[in-house]
Structure formats: structure tokens, C-alpha cells
Amino acid sequence: MIIVDYSDKRPIYEQIAERFQTLIISGVMEADEKLPSVRSLAVELSINPNTIQRAYMELEKDGFIYTVKGRGNFVKKDEELMNRQKEKLLAGLKEQTMNCLRQGIEKQEIIDCVERAAEGVTA
Amino acid sequence: MIIVDYSDKRPIYEQIAERFQTLIISGVMEADEKLPSVRSLAVELSINPNTIQRAYMELEKDGFIYTVKGRGNFVKKDEELMNRQKEKLLAGLKEQTMNCLRQGIEKQEIIDCVERAAEGVTA
């Protein structure tokens, strides 16, 4: 479920946070579902509990989870958050699209690329 | 021409290398055009010459420039490199597109986003 890529330059806590973020937004994890405890996930991934804690702090800061002391961390889902996330994703896509265009790639090539990506996902 | 963003988390040498990369691929800088010298760019940007040197090393490693000792660094352009770069950009775009799709954004929304981006660039 959660994988740490040590060849990735990004910090571990960031990888973990992003992974949960994807699981939450994509619907694999449902609202109020419990996340692994700080300690258990640390053991599972063979990393320090502090690093997991850091990842969960990020997730809470960004509104993806909520915390109940003594009980654990749980998935938080609200429409506004989903919309914000959606806009963020589209903004990134737009940025990358413009980058492609600026470097001489034709619009049609980009559209084709998107179509092919869509096939891979819907399949 | 070259800007360093200190709020950017990425290292300075990487920002500089990427900036030149964009200038080269987009055609703003032409083949065999001379890059600023290590020392002069360091003065201009108020950073250490070693950091510029690091950026130029990256660019040479990736095939975007070539070096002549005692003379300077110059833009290198060959078709193969351009194609590789193009494929790399499209692969990144595809990755991001799939990410959007997986998180519930409709294909049409993505197409619209691309269209809007195209308007901004061609205008």
C-alpha cells in the first residue's frame, strides 16, 4: 500500500504524505477510515516513527486527515478540499502543457498524448 | 534572462541548468551561441562561481552544451537530443494526465485545460 523509494530525491515524509493523498482523493481510502498508527507504519516500512509523524502532520495541515488523540488519524473528506485539489492538479497540467508548447511540441501531439493516457486509465 | 528563485526548494544549480535548457530547446539560444562565462554569470547573479560551474556541468552531461577550455561554453544542438527531450516532456505530460484521470477529473476537462493553455501560448 505504501512504498518508499530511496532512489527518489524527495524526502520520505513527503513521499508518504503524497501516497496517502492519492489514496484518499482517488477513493481507495474512504472518509473516516483509519490510517495505520504512527508506530505500526514505522515498523512496517522500517523507518523512524518521527518520519511518519511528519508525514501525518503534513496531511493534517493540508486537510486530508484529522487526528483524535489516543485513537489515531482518520481520512477527512469534504467537497471544498476535493475541488481545491482538482484545481491544483489542473493548474500543474496547464503549466506542463505550456512548457511543451513553448518547446515546440504541436498542440495536436499533446491532445493525442492525453487521449492515449485516457485509454490507459479507463481500460 | 536567468533568474534564481530563492523560494524554490530546488538547488540553484538545477534552476540555472533548467533555465538554459529551456532557452536552448525553445530556440531562444541558437547552436554554437556562447553562454555567459562562469565568473561573469556568478557576478551577475551574486552567487558563487562554483555553483554556475555545477550548472554547466549538468548541461554538458545532458548534452545541451559543449565546452572549449580557455574559450567558454557553447550551445550544442542535434536532432537526436531534441527528440529525446520531446519524448521526455510528453512522458511527463502523460504521467500528469493519468494522475488527473485517476483522481476523478474528466477527460474533457483535461482537453479543455490543454486548449486554454494553447491559447495563452499562441497569443
Place this chain on the structure above:
DNA sequence: CTAAGTGTATTAAGTATCTTAGTACACTTA
């Protein structure tokens, strides 16, 4: 109530990377 499991907070240390500083050498060109 007790014990186990939970989040949270703190301090310290180790590691890696980035950046700067200073110096030196070989090359090219005016």
C-alpha cells in the same frame, strides 16, 4: 483499574546536500 495502543513533544546526534570561499593551474585570445 490496568495495560496496551494511540498521538504528541522534546532534545540530541548523524548524514547528506547545497553553497560559499579561497586558491591554483592550463588554455586561448587580444
Place this chain on the structure above:
DNA sequence: TAAGTGTACTAAGATACTTAATACACTTAG
């Protein structure tokens, strides 16, 4: 010859990431 160029090296500082160890407050199962 002098100035400008790339290159190489060592040393030091700064920052971020990660680990380690410990402690405390809370909740839940028994």
C-alpha cells in the same frame, strides 16, 4: 604578456532529512 576562460581541489558553513531515545496525555479493551 595580460586578461579572460574552464577546471580542480580543499575547507567550512548552512540547511534539511532522518534517526534515536525518552516522556506525557489520551483512549480503549480486558
